[in-house]
Amino acid sequence: MRAVLQRVSSAAVSIGGRTVGSIGRGFAVLLGVAEGDTAADADYLADKVAGLRVFEDDQGKMNLGLAEVGGAVLVVSNFTLLGDTRKGRRPSFTGAAAPEVADALYEHFVASLRGRGLTVATGRFRERMLVEIANDGPVTLVLESRGAAGTR
Numbered sequence: 001m002r003a004v005l006q007r008v009s010s011a012a013v014s015i016g017g018r019t020v021g022s023i024g025r026g027f028a029v030l031l032g033v034a035e036g037d038t039a040a041d042a043d044y045l046a047d048k049v050a051g052l053r054v055f056e057d058d059q060g061k062m063n064l065g066l067a068e069v070g071g072a073v074l075v076v077s078n079f080t081l082l083g084d085t086r087k088g089r090r091p092s093f094t095g096a097a098a099p100e101v102a103d104a105l106y107e108h109f110v111a112s113l114r115g116r117g118l119t120v121a122t123g124r125f126r127e128r129m130l131v132e133i134a135n136d137g138p139v140t141l142v143l144e145s146r147g148a149a150g151t152r
Contacts, residue, residue, distance in 0.1 A: 001041040001105070001146070002081045004030040007054050007139035011074040013123040014130045021121035026071030027052075028133045031109060032081030033102035034095055034146075041145035042105050046112035049073065054139050062139075072119035076131055077106045099126060 005027050012022035029049060055064035055071070066073070079102065083091030096102065103125045113120045123129045 001034060001037045001045055001109075001144065002032045003045055003049070003143040004078075004081060005049060005052070005141045005143055006133055006135045007137055008074075009134045009136045011131070011133045013074065013076055013121075013132075015124060015127050020129075021074055021123055023072040023074045023119070023121050025069060025136075026066060026073055026119075028074045028076070028131070028135075030076050030078040030081060030131075031106060032078050033097040033105045034082050035097050037097055037101075037105055037145065039105065039108050042109040043112050044145045045143055046109055046116065048143055050113060050116040050118060052141070054141070066118060072121065073113055074121045074123075075106075075110050075113070076123040076129060077102070077125045 008023070008026060008028045010022070010024050011028040012019050014020060027049060051065060053065045054062045055069045057063040079093060079096045080091070082096040083093055084095060085091050097105065106125055110120055110122055123131070
């Protein structure tokens with residue numbers, strides 16, 4: 001499972017001109033589910049997102065977590081994060097999980113974040129979305145549930 005996390009001052013997702021999810025301060029998370037991912041991968045990433053300390057304290061150091069600043073999370077499914085561009089000019093998406101599996105793990109990830117007491121807004125799985133992200137910093141991190149060898 002791969003996520004691109006951005007610290008945001010606000011973020012929103014719309015479908016067909018209608019906003020379906022929005023947050024103020026917090027994290028925008030673009031989430032890609034890979035073939036072979038499990039609920040354990042979703043829980044691992046949810047724990048990582050919930051615990052990241054990338055908000056500034058009184059001294060301007062990244063010491064505060066999402067809960068400490070009253071932040072929320074916007075989660076948007078994004079299978080293109082699994083695109084392999086090593087060969088040719090057109091990405092291969094064979095490493096992405098099948099839609100049924102990916103949807104279930106996406107929902108599990110969202111539920112896992114909510115289970116940690118976080119406010120979570122979402123896009124809609126398999127929909128064409130317009131995502132607006134006001135990246136704060138900018139702070140952008142790539143998180144993965146498994147290393148190159150396929151293990152955590």
